[in-house]
Amino acid sequence: MMHSHLKVFYEESFPVLKVTHKLPILKRGRGNRVWDIEGKEYIDFDMSNGDALLGYGNPELVNAILEGDSDQKETIEKLKRRFSLKSVKIFSSEKQAKVYAVNLARQLSGKKKIIRFGQNDLIKKCDLGEEIIAEWNNLDYLEKIVRQNYDVAAIIFEPIATHMGLVLPENDFLKRIMELSKEYGIITIADEIKTGGKYYTGASSYLKIKPDIILFGRSLAGSIPIGIVGMNYKEGDYVRASPISIKALGITLDELNEQSMYEMIRLNDILIKGYKDLIEDNKIKASVTGWGISGTIYFKESPPRKYSEFLEINVKKWNKYFKGMLDSGIIPMSNYDSQWSISKAHTEDDINVHLEKLNSVIKTTVLSH
Structure with missing residues (x-):
């Protein structure tokens, strides 16, 4: 609600x-x-x-795509090394990745509600069930809704908010998200679909937090459609994206060194x-x-x-x-x-x-x- x-x-x-x-x-x-x-x-x-x-x-990206298939395993390992991930799931779109991550959080936690901040249209349009809207950098309100809602499966957040320009977290805001999540058994999902390409190792690394799940998107593939679910626990990697997307991902990771x-x-x-x-x-x-x-x-x-x-x-x-x-x-x-x-x-x-x-x-x- x-x-x-x-x-x-x-x-x-x-x-x-x-x-x-x-x-x-x-x-x-x-x-x-x-x-x-x-x-x-x-x-x-x-x-x-x-x-x-x-x-x-970009000629490197265009030529690489035209050359054909990429080494899928090598690309996955590049991604995991760069963002310190233990396993990844790669999809054809950012929306698919978000849907998977939210459903996974519900499965792992055994709970239903999702807390999110502000405009997150991909989640909203997926009609994934009950959600609670929190305000970015409003720690008192966040703590209140966590304590009043026992059935929270996940908190999904951009480590740096990009839906209102560029707003960094204040003080211990992200630290408190991580603490509350641990205390109440809530899965943390960092939405780095935009921020993941703005810093070499992403915003989570920059801000020294380690969410359970991190989402990435097209900025890591030269604007070619892709959705990535990165996890900080070991599980089998798999790919449900086109060979073109995987090739673009590998080249972009190399070029954005x-x-x-x-x-x-x-x-x-x-x-x-x-x-x-x-x-x-x-x-x-x-x-x-x-x-x-x-x-x-x-x-x-x-x-x-x-x-x-x-x-x-x-x-x-x-x-x-x-x-x-x-x-x-x-x-x-x-x-x-x-x-x-x-x-x-x-x-x-x-x-x-x-x-x-x-x-x-x-x-x-x-x-x-």
Whole structure:
């Protein structure tokens, strides 16, 4: 059963904050460039919602797929080593992986209810039974619902929340999730479908937590459809995905090596600093959050810590920013609740162009009204 005040947060608020910008219709892409149907070129920092981290039409990925089958066993071992997993199940889609993980949690725990945070449409649309909505970084409320609901099978969470830009866990929030789960026999499922590709070993490793189950998706396969259930206990590995998906997974893991990820993070740090400097220099009411290869801008003086604070952002200002950037040939991100992603195809010159265009947009658009 969804609690009434959180139902307002997560279901009724989004239509109110409707975005009104007109999106270009894209025709083709190469590297980090895309072209619309009218031939206009853009530098893309959305990168297919953060999934196309090798860039569009990456030759290594394309050639490897065309060559044929991959070594499935070797790819599985690469995945397990990188994320310190003991077993994996690989599916054709992220949705299938989530369904499997939730059903597995119910089977292992012998319980039914699922606690989740905010927008998790794949779980919601699967109609998997009773769920409870918690608010990210609201520890008191989480503890309350855990103690009041004896039948909780799993808590599913993004280690860093990406459904409201980019919101890191506060203080001991994740630590307490792990403690409560252990105390009440609840399975922990870390949804790293987005965050798994933003840092070399993923967000769970970065934040020093070890969930029972970790989910990964297309960002680890160059945007090719795939869903991965990684487990921190030994069980047989198996694959229910196409050979193309497995090949793409293996190549992407190779290409997004530690050195490549370090360079992508370095470029993101430059972009984040540039945003912060321009915000400060121009004295505008905005803030920036960044982690790994991603970042986001909020038209709000301080970054939100939870969803109720996210609703305070100035969406009209964001729309002006977005339209100004699009008109300047930059796709900064897909929406006000999303984030940019630096791909392997981006260069420092691309970052500099982005910041030059941002400076112009801030002076002529965001501050004009």
